Amino acid sequence: MTDKIFKQLLFVLSLIVLFITAGMIYSLVSGSLPALREFGIFHFISSSEWDPKAENYGALPFIVGTLLTSFLALLISLPFSLSIALFTGEYYKNSRFSRIISSFVNLLSGVPSIVYGLWGFYSIRPIIINMGISSNGLGILTSSIVLAIMIIPYASSLSSEFLGMVPANLKEASYSLGSTRLEMIRNVMIPYASSGVTASYILALGRALGETMAVTMLIGNTNNLPSSLIATGNSMASIIANQFGEADGLKLSSLIAIALLLMLITAFINLIGKLIIRRFQ
Amino acid sequence: MVCVLSSIIAIPLFSIVWKVVSKGYKQISLEFFTQNIPNSWEASLALKSGNIIPGGIAPGITGSLFMVAIASLMAIPLGITIGVYLCENPNNKYASIVRFISDLLQGVPSIVIGLITYSWVVTTLKSYSALAASVALTIMMLPMIIRSTEETLKMLPNSLKESALALGASRIKTTYYVIIPSAFSGIFTGILLSVSRVIGETAPLLLTSLGSSSINWNIFSPTSSIPTLIWDFYNDPNLLNMVWSSSLILLTIVFVLNYIAKTVSQSRNN
Numbered sequence: 001m002t003d004k005i006f007k008q009l010l011f012v013l014s015l016i017v018l019f020i021t022a023g024m025i026y027s028l029v030s031g032s033l034p035a036l037r038e039f040g041i042f043h044f045i046s047s048s049e050w051d052p053k054a055e056n057y058g059a060l061p062f063i064v065g066t067l068l069t070s071f072l073a074l075l076i077s078l079p080f081s082l083s084i085a086l087f088t089g090e091y092y093k094n095s096r097f098s099r100i101i102s103s104f105v106n107l108l109s110g111v112p113s114i115v116y117g118l119w120g121f122y123s124i125r126p127i128i129i130n131m132g133i134s135s136n137g138l139g140i141l142t143s144s145i146v147l148a149i150m151i152i153p154y155a156s157s158l159s160s161e162f163l164g165m166v167p168a169n170l171k172e173a174s175y176s177l178g179s180t181r182l183e184m185i186r187n188v189m190i191p192y193a194s195s196g197v198t199a200s201y202i203l204a205l206g207r208a209l210g211e212t213m214a215v216t217m218l219i220g221n222t223n224n225l226p227s228s229l230i231a232t233g234n235s236m237a238s239i240i241a242n243q244f245g246e247a248d249g250l251k252l253s254s255l256i257a258i259a260l261l262l263m264l265i266t267a268f269i270n271l272i273g274k275l276i277i278r279r280f281q
Numbered sequence: 282m283v284c285v286l287s288s289i290i291a292i293p294l295f296s297i298v299w300k301v302v303s304k305g306y307k308q309i310s311l312e313f314f315t316q317n318i319p320n321s322w323e324a325s326l327a328l329k330s331g332n333i334i335p336g337g338i339a340p341g342i343t344g345s346l347f348m349v350a351i352a353s354l355m356a357i358p359l360g361i362t363i364g365v366y367l368c369e370n371p372n373n374k375y376a377s378i379v380r381f382i383s384d385l386l387q388g389v390p391s392i393v394i395g396l397i398t399y400s401w402v403v404t405t406l407k408s409y410s411a412l413a414a415s416v417a418l419t420i421m422m423l424p425m426i427i428r429s430t431e432e433t434l435k436m437l438p439n440s441l442k443e444s445a446l447a448l449g450a451s452r453i454k455t456t457y458y459v460i461i462p463s464a465f466s467g468i469f470t471g472i473l474l475s476v477s478r479v480i481g482e483t484a485p486l487l488l489t490s491l492g493s494s495s496i497n498w499n500i501f502s503p504t505s506s507i508p509t510l511i512w513d514f515y516n517d518p519n520l521l522n523m524v525w526s527s528s529l530i531l532l533t534i535v536f537v538l539n540y541i542a543k544t545v546s547q548s549r550n551n
Contacts, residue, residue, distance in 0.1 A: 003453070006451075006456075010363075010365065013366065014363050014366045017379055017382050017383050017386065018379065020423075023401070024397045027400050028396075028397065079286055080286055080287070080290060083286035083287045087284065088287075101287055105290060106539065107294055108290065108294050110477060110478075110535045110538075110539045112482070112535060113481070113482075114483045114512060115297065115301065115511075118301075118524060119296065119297045122300065123297075149293045152290060207388075209390070210388070210391065212392045213483045213512075240392050240396065241487065256400075259392070259396050262390055263389055266388055266389065266390055267388060267389070270385070
């Protein structure tokens with residue numbers, strides 16, 4: 001008898017996860033309806049005006065800011081995370097050295113994002129200013145660099161797992177046909193693990209899209225469409241973080257609409273990544 | 282070349298640690314852990330006379346511990362139980378939906394979770410509160426605990442559960458007295474990792490618990506936490522020096538938690 005109750009209890013508790021997610025979507029949608037009704041969805045996504053006085057809000061600069069910083073971060077992190085993945089997944093697979101690199105990477109993944117933002121502001125920003133790239137050191141480029149460092153651990157540990165899954169007989173067959181290690185990696189490992197590695201990078205992109213604090217501190221906080229890599233701007237997460245405090249009415253609704261967009265984009269990217277992994281397995 | 286590119290990863294790590302330690306150690310003292318947050322005026326006086334800023338981050342430390350503890354109280358039992366459910370029903374269509382939604386939840390940006398909790402709890406209670414922050418942190422911790430519980434339980438041999446049931450134990454007893462203790466180290470690792478992730482989160486806390494100037498144990502009022510204090514110090518030019526010491530504390534807590542988690546999981550593998 002108690003067994004039956006227990007089973008039902010487990011079932012009911014698992015509903016909580018569904019309720020939380022459904023409630024989240026409901027709250028986001030209902031909160032953003034005023035703004036979306038006022039501006040129309042299409043206009044909201046494509047307008048670059050963010051004018052509190054005229055009560056005219058458009059999300060385009062922030063969408064561009066988020067996508068630009070995240071994709072750029074992915075690009076910058078690619079050589080490093082791929083190297084680490086190859087390093088720990090193939091080259092020195094079970095050696096002490098790779099364990100050291102893995103622990104470094106794990107430590108990096110544990111650093112809170114606000115500490116990354118501080119470090120970026122006080123260490124990376126002077127470098128950017130000294131190199132003469134930009135006068136105030138903030139902007140898309142700086143935040144992308146720090147964002148890249150933040151997603152390297154995530155991307156490299158996932159791809160390292162996939163590279164490690166390449167069956168040994170495949171690798172040995174390649175060697176027996178006379179290939180060098182590099183040739184084996186290029187012609188056997190990477191094609192075999194390509195979908196898994198791609199999925200890892202897509203998931204890392206998903207992580208980068210939602211990153212708030214580090215980007216807020218480094219992106220310059222201006223509400224314009226970024227015109228170049230060294231321009232300042234805002235991302236969807238950072239505009240919410242910055243302007244949420246005194247927002248109400250239509251402004252609050254616009255911020256919630258931006259949050260809804262952010263959640264949809266992130267969920268979409270994560271979904272694609274997970275689907276690729278599932279197909280790979 | 283792969284070697285070089287991989288080793289470069291050490292540079293940011295050491296740079297971050299060096300920066301935080303070298304700039305932060307000056308403010309660390311017993312008072313740092315026990316006193317209240319300095320206000321801007323005292324800090325500017327101290328700066329002018331070249332002394333270290335008086336005061337400490339006691340409200341932040343207690344606030345962080347308080348909110349994370351409440352979040353853990355809510356998330357751990359729930360997460361473990363849901364993990365058990367998912368492991369017991371690997372092929373059930375409904376269970377795969379729950380698994381999928383749990384993964385979805387994990388990918389939601391922390392600021393969106395903060396925003397949602399704001400509209401659920403803060404608007405209802407009409408004030409920022411530690412409860413709101415704990416709810417947000419619970420939502421963030423749940424997917425991780427669910428997943429790590431399920432993965433750990435999957436690795437347990439089936440015979441364990443079957444022999445307990447064969448001896449006549451009820452399902453509840455089997456779960457909570459046999460299976461979970463055996464899986465304890467794996468589940469514990471998952472809990473530690475989710476706590477270490479959540480203790481450093483700033484965005485949801487900014488939107489739900491705001492911050493207060495003194496130690497607060499009331500679950501219905503605004504509470505400070507270490508990340509929100511770091512953010513406040515960052516925005517105040519007089520309190521800038523406190524930023525590094527607070528980050529040092531935060532970084533130490535996170536690293537220690539990660540180290541314990543790693544040791545526990547390694548001893549399990551041995």
